[in-house]
Amino acid sequence: MWRTVNPAVYFQKSLDGSLGQKVGAIYDIIITQPISIKSATIQGVKHPRCIPRKCNGVSLRESGLLIKKVARK
Numbered sequence: 001m002w003r004t005v006n007p008a009v010y011f012q013k014s015l016d017g018s019l020g021q022k023v024g025a026i027y028d029i030i031i032t033q034p035i036s037i038k039s040a041t042i043q044g045v046k047h048p049r050c051i052p053r054k055c056n057g058v059s060l061r062e063s064g065l066l067i068k069k070v071a072r073k
Contacts, residue, residue, distance in 0.1 A: 007019060009022075009025075010022055010025045010027065011025070021045075026047075026050055042067055042071075043064070043067070044058075044060060044062075044063025044064040044065075044066065044067050045060065045063055046058070046059055046060040046063065047063065
């Protein structure tokens with residue numbers, strides 16, 4: 001691993017102790033080895049505009065449509 005990440009920066013703990021999305025956090029996931037997603041659930045999220053002149057954000061609906069498009073390919 002090239003750097004250590006403090007989970008509290010990107011996630012918040014729920015009442016049962018599990019980690020969930022933190023409001024305002026932006027997530028980038030880089031997968032470096034094949035993984036099985038056979039039993040995974042993937043869902044889109046509303047993404048606010050985050051980088052001027054590079055990212056216009058995406059609505060929840062647009063995000064869901066993009067996931068379906070990628071899955072079909």
